[in-house]
Amino acid sequence: MNCVLEGNSIKAFGKAIHALSRVGDELWLDPMVKGLALRSVNSAHSAYACFLFSPLFFQQYSLDSVREQDSGPIKCKLVMKSVLPLFRCSTSIERSVKQCQISVSTGSDRVIVQFFCRHGRKWHQ
Template identity: 90%
Template structure:
C-alpha cells in the first residue's frame, strides 16, 4: 500500500494527535474506501476513528498488497513512535512539501517519508 502526497500534512497530524488522547495504540487500516486511523483506550470504553478518503491523497495505491495477500491489512503501531513524527503540525506544514506512507506486508513495516525543502526524512 502506498499513499503519496498528503494534501494536508497538518490535518493528518492533528488526527493522529487527537487519537493519541484516546489510546496508546494506533490501528492503521488501509482499505479500498480509504485509510482508516483508529484508536481505543485500554479499558475499551472509548473509541475514535478517522477515515481519509483516497481523494485526500495525490495517489492511493492498494495493488501491490492485493497481489501478495487477499486479506485485509491491519497494522498496530505504538503511539509513542508515531506521535513525534506528526507532533508539531505548524513546522511540518511550512517545511514539508510531500509525505509518502508505505505499508510493506512482507517485512511488516510502515514507512513514512517526509520530502522537505532541504532533503528527505525517512522513518521506519
C-alpha cells in the first residue's frame, strides 16, 4: 500500500490519529479498496473508534503490494506512542511539510512514513 497526503490532508490525518490515541494504545492501519481505515480499541474492549479515509482524500492511493500477495486483507498494528509524535504539532507540519507518504510493505513487514519538507526529507520506520 502506498498513499500520499498533501497540505490540509496531513493536518486532518494527524487529528484523526490524536483522536484515536484517546481511545487506545494501539493503532490499526487497514488498507482496503474503499480506503484506508484507522482503528483503535481500548484495553478493556469497551470503546472503539474508526476513521475511514476514502481514496479521494489522498493525492495518490494504491494497493499494489496488497493485490500481489492475494493473501487476504492486510492489517498493521502500530504502537500509538511511536506514531503520535510524528503528527504531534500540526502547526509546524503546515509550515514545513509539503508532502507525507505512507507505505506498508508486506514483504518486510514495515510501515514507512516519509515527510518531504522544505529542507529535506524525514522518514520513520
